[in-house]
Amino acid sequence: MHQEKQEAQDGRILLYxxxxxxxxxxxxxYGEKFVLRLLKKNTDIRNIFELGFPVEEKELKKSITKKNSITIIAAPTGEGKTTTLYSIIDYLNSPEINITTIEDPVEIRISGLNQIEIDSKSSFSGALRTVLRQDPDIILVGEIRDKETGEIAIQAGQTGHYVLSTIHTIDAVEVITRLRKMGLSDYDIASTLATSISERLVRKLCPECRRERPFNKEEKEIITSIGKRYGVEFDLSGTTYDAVGCKNCNNTGYFDRTGIFEILDLNDELKEMVMSGKSSLEIRQEALKHGYRPLVVDGINKIIAGKTTLEELNKKLLIY
Ligand SMILES: [Zn+2]
Structure with a gap:
């Protein structure tokens, strides 16, 4: 980074x-504000199902192997988008497929991939144009940040490639709104966007000290009303856990994190709605009829499975 520069900059500290x-x-x-993000180097890529992906392998395959399409992972910063993206790419990686990635920066090196790092002299859209001439099977675009990148990504999807990318937004349905706001046409979105996935990270209960008990009345009411809203029936006859705290978890009651996910598969009905300019609210309502389950539903399933707590989920999603 330049010491005297009075403009926004990105850099890296490679001391450790x-x-x-x-x-x-x-x-x-007053001067300059700095944000430092600590990233573990050479982290092993985690298996997508170990990350808490809620569907069976068969269904995942259906969602992420459509040719001529785009899969977008949407979440705010720091909620595990990149980890999920790498896990999916790793899952798809095999010697007979040519996978090219365009990243800023390359966070994990994966053998068998052609990884391109963009710098201050290049851009996602510029790199993507060059990559398209090499005709890979799968293209990973680190992030769709602007109309230009979005347009080329869609063009790549329309010309026989499978494109994976991320977008900075709150959930899977809002991906459509974000793409529209960037200036992409309803036709382009509907014709290529096949799947959008959103996620959040929640802390997992510490297995050493979590304390088992039945769901109380208030929790049952909250969960049942959420279930009603989304047409899901939750079985609350089992137990839940309180976070307690011990040596293992540094007295927090939690240890490690898991992802909670939602997956929106755009079938023909939903594509039709996108094409005719329907709002995300209307699309969401229709999607619920076709099996779309919002983040909170997977979160509650993970509470019922004893992995996290309603309190923790509420911190992330403000459900009550
Ligand atoms: Zn503990």
């Missing part, structure tokens, strides 16, 4: 063996 520090600076009226 096991960690990279991503640094981002933003000048403000």
């Amino acid at each position: 063996e096991d960690y990279n520090i991503r640094a981002s600076s933003q000048p403000n009226v």
Whole structure:
């Protein structure tokens, strides 16, 4: 990073063996504000199902192997988008398929992939144009940030490639709104967007100290009313757990994290709605009839499975 520059910058601190520090600076009226993100180096890629992906392998395959299409993972910063993206790419990786990635920066190196890192002189859209001339089977675009990248990604999807990318938004349905706001046409979105996935990370209950008990009345009411809203019946006859705290979990009651997910598969009915400019609210309502289950539903399933708590889920999704 340039020391005298008074403009926003991105940089990296590479002093440590096991960690990279991503640094981002933003000048403000008092000086500069810095945000540092600690990233573990050479992290092993985690199996998509170990991350808490809620569907069977068969269904996942259906969602992520459509040719001529785009799969987009949507979440706010720090909710595991990149990890999920890498897990999916790793799942699809095999010697007979040509996979090219365009990343900013390359966070994990995976053998068998052609990974391209963009820098201050290049852009996602510029790199994507070059990559298209090499005609790979699968293209991973780190992030769709602007109309130009979105358009080329869609064009790639329309010309026989499978494209994977991420977008910064709150859930799977809002991906459509984001793409529209970037200036992409309803036709282009409907013709190529096949699947959008959203996720959040929640802390997992510490297995050493979690305390088992039945669901109380208030929890049952909250969960049942959420179930009604989305047409899901939850079985609350089992038990749930309180987070307690012990040596193992540094007295927090939680240890490690798991993903909660939602998957929106755009079938013909939903594509039709996108094409005719229907709002995300209307699309969401229709999607529920076709098996779309919002993040909160997977979250509650993970509470029932004893992995996390209603309190933790509420911190993430503000459900009550
Ligand atoms: Zn503990």
